[in-house]
Amino acid sequence: MGKDGQSGEIAVIGLGYIGLPTAIMFANAGFRVTGYEVRKEVVDKINSGKAHIVEPEIEELLARAIESGNLRATSDPGEIRDKDAYIICVQTPLRKDKTPDLSYLENAVKTVAKAMKKGSLVVIESTVPPLTTVKMAKLIEELSGLKAGEDFHMVHAPERVMPGRIFKELVYNSRIFGGITPESSEMAEKLYRSFVRGQTFKTSSTVSEVVKLMENTFRDVNIALANEFAFLAHQYGINVFEAIELANTHPRVRVHRPGIGVGGHCLPKDPHLLLWPAREDFGLIRLAREVNDSMPLFTKDLLFAALKELNVPPEDAVVTVLGLAYKGDSDDTRNSPAKAFIDAIRDDVKAVKTYDPYVGGTSGSVEEAVEGSDAIVVATDHTEFKSLNWEELGKLMRTRILVDGRHVVEEPPRGFLFKGIGRGDC
Ligand SMILES: NC(=O)c1ccc[n+]([C@@H]2O[C@H](COP(=O)([O-])OP(=O)(O)OC[C@H]3O[C@@H](n4cnc5c(N)ncnc54)[C@H](O)[C@@H]3O)[C@@H](O)[C@H]2O)c1
Structure with a gap:
């Protein structure tokens, strides 16, 4: 790394939702960046100047990085030898048993250990269980013979971006650099200052790991609370969204939004990562996870209650699910509650049709998806769904049931049997 923190050669390991935008940012800040990715088709696509993920601005920014010659992708570990910095952005999912x-x-760290030189900085951007960075530093020591904190530097620098706003948030979010030594944190801070305009903080790697996991656990637990408020709204016959809006006029209250479930690569897993190395846990975080995991089934209950009210036997019902992505205006279907909902109803209904403007393999249009169907279930809050003309769509349906799992419908449309999560008033 140059002394100014503005020049040098960087390898980014893993070019997914986080790694590719990060590689682009460093390349456009003037660094020579090699993106190392095991999926050959992704490497080819990136080198041809095309992104394999959907994200605002990514096409222009990637084209600039490739055309400048500052960014190249590869599947050859030989091409990432002797870099000044390695930035690891690989996935850290859960197994079926939630561990x-x-x-x-570990594979990425092994690749880096073989490629790095004396003086390299290794950054883990992936979200990891507490104490992982220190363990990975030991693994590098064993494989390379280099001494952590002396011959190489290592940092956990968690990523906080939100898909759909990645390129803005990469610049303006505040960042934490958790080093295995203060010098490691300082080197990473200097490196990222090449494009980060938000505040930067330095700490230890374990604090940094815990901070990242606390942030997502905070959100998960608060969404679970909002979901429990939604259950109660059905008991009291009120609209939970009206109640939440009013509660949030309190200066110190910020109730989250209930919905069909919590998806994505982060929120459903990070509470498990936080608890994993602990000697014991105390119940609340796990219970919140269970509440959020139960929401697709609660949505199924709403649908089946509606079918019963209109005397449609479930085994004859054709159900249209609008949205497969886990969040609005994204193509990301990882751990999507829409999928969990479809899995929960598939064997009980005649057919499930899907439409998602961002996800391939679904109907070509919303009209095609609702034609002849008995019920629409909104599972994603894509902007497009907020302005649909439900009454016109209803004309194409066999039975008019609308179940809103994402609060995209303010007023129940005329002619429909409407049910929504937290809409005990309908
Ligand atoms: N996606 C988000 O919004 C987000 C936000 C904050 C933090 N994170 C965290 O960032 C990390 C990465 O998430 P993501 O969404 O970018 O994952 P991703 O699955 O989109 O990308 C990971 C990439 O790494 C590649 N890869 C896997 N093993 C490799 C190896 N050994 N060598 C080279 N490439 C390898 C995969 O093929 C994939 O392309 C995770 O720990 C996640 O929790 C993600």
């Missing part, structure tokens, strides 16, 4: 699968991270 962390750190095999991608």
Whole structure:
């Protein structure tokens, strides 16, 4: 790394939702960046100047990075030798039994240990269980013979971006650099200052790991609370969204939004990562996870209650699910509650049709998806769904049931049997 923190050669390991935008930012800040990615088709696409993920501004920014010659992708570990910095952005998912699968991270660290030189900085951007960065530093020591904190530097620098706003948030979010030594934190801070305009903070790697996991656990637990408020709204016959809006006029209250469930690569897993290395846990975080995981089934209950009210036998019902992505205006379907909902109803109904403007393999249009169907279930809050003309769509349906799992409908449309999560008033 140049002394100014503005020049040098960087390898980014894993070019997914986080790694590709990060590689682009460093390349456009003037660094020579090699993106190392095991999926060959992703490498080819990136080198041809095309992004494999949907994200505002990504096409222009990627084209600039490739055309400048500052960014190249590769699947050849030989091309990432002797870099000044390695930035690891691989996935850290859960196994079926909800324990962390750190095999991608370990493989990436092994690749880096073989490629790095004396003086390299290794940054883990992936979200990891507490104490992982220190363990990975030991693994590098064993494989490379280099001494952590002396011959190489290592940092956990968690990523806080939100898909759909990645390129803005990469610049303006505040960042934490958790080093295995203060010098490691300082080196990473200097490096990221090449494009970060938000505040930067330095700490230890374990604090940094815990901070990242606390942030997502905070959100998960608060969404679970909002979901429990939604259950109560059905008991009291009120609209939970009206109640939340009013509660949030309190200066110190910020109730989250209930919905069909919590998805994505982060929120459903990060509370498990936080608890994993702990000697014991105390129930609340796990219970919140269970509440959020139960929401697709609660949505199924709403649908089946509506079918019963209109005397449609479930086994004859054709159900249209609008939205497969886990969040609005994204193509990301990882851990999507829409999928969990479809899995929960598939064997009980005649057919499930889907439409998602961002996700391939679904109907070509919303009209095609609702034609002849008995019920629409909104599972994603894509902007497009907020302005749909439900009454016109209803004309194409066999039975008019609308179940809103994402609060995209303010007023129940005329002619429909309407049910919504937290809409005990309908
Ligand atoms: N996606 C988000 O919004 C987000 C936000 C904050 C934090 N994170 C965290 O960032 C990390 C990465 O998430 P993501 O969404 O970018 O994941 P991703 O699955 O989109 O990308 C990971 C990439 O790494 C590649 N890869 C896996 N093993 C590799 C190896 N050994 N060598 C080279 N490439 C390898 C995969 O093929 C994939 O392309 C995760 O820990 C996640 O929790 C993600």
